[in-house]
Amino acid sequence: MAFGYVYPAYECYKIVERSPLEILQLLFWCHFWIIVAMLTVLEKVGDPLISWLPLYNEAKLAFFIYLWHPKTKGAASMFDFVLRPFIAKHEAKIDHYLVELSTKTADIATLFWHKTTSCSQTTLLDLLHNVSSLPTSQTHRRNQNLKDETELAAAEATEPVSTMENRVADDSKKKVSFDELSTKPKRRKRRFSSLFCAK
Incomplete structure (x- = not known):
């Protein structure tokens, strides 16, 4: 990443910012970025197919260095001999x-x-x-x-006293009947035990 994009971008920035603009250097970096753009598109298709090869990433890094290195200037030769004829033919x-x-x-x-x-x-x-x-x-x-x-509140407030007394009486009857029910099992137990003892 550093040798393929960051360093070339910095070098291109330095060329652009020089006060006497060197056209040949600027043209070289334009060739480089055109080739890098084409390689990036091809890389999306080709990486799944050939990335399994040994030393693939190292070869890719060496190719990027070959493209921008001042001694090789591979971007200019790649542009002149490969990319320009192909684009001219299919433009x-x-x-x-x-x-x-x-x-x-x-x-x-x-x-x-x-x-x-x-x-x-x-x-x-x-x-x-x-x-x-x-x-x-x-x-x-x-x-x-x-x-x-x-x-509901109004109905409770206006309810006659006699009906309230009836309610209380009903509640007390229910209580009595419950008491009676609770005593009945005790009597049954006594009867059962007396029958058992009589035998």
């Missing part, structure tokens, strides 16, 4: 494919934009509808609960 096809790709990309982006805006618009309208209908139902429920509680 019309490449331009045609790029125009088609740009129009298709624009059409897809426009279609995606329309679908996204319509979908977000319907989602927003549904959300606003749900939010606007939510508080009215909650307030209706709260009002109904308050009304039921006030009616």
Whole structure:
């Protein structure tokens, strides 16, 4: 990473920032970055196929150093003998494919934009509808609960004394009947034991 991108980028920066701009040096670094861009694209396809080879990463590093090193200046020779003839031969096809790709990309982006805006618009309208209908139902429920509680409190406050006495009497009868039920099993036990002893 350092020898393939960082150092060449720094050297290119130094060339650009010099006050008497050296055209030949600038042209060399343009050739280098064009080749690096092409290699990066090819690397995405080729890496899964040939990265298993021994010393693959070391060979790639050596090739990058060969491209920018001042003694070899491999970027200029790679550009002149490999890249320029290939692009000159296929330049019309490449331009045609790029125009088609740009129009298709624009059409897809426009279609995606329309679908996204319509979908977000319907989602927003549904959300606003749900939010606007939510508080009215909650307030209706709260009002109904308050009304039921006030009616219950008013009914208890106005209940006649005789009915309250009847309730107390009913509760005491239930208590008595429970006491009777709790005593019955004891009697049964006594009877059972007396029968057992009589035998």
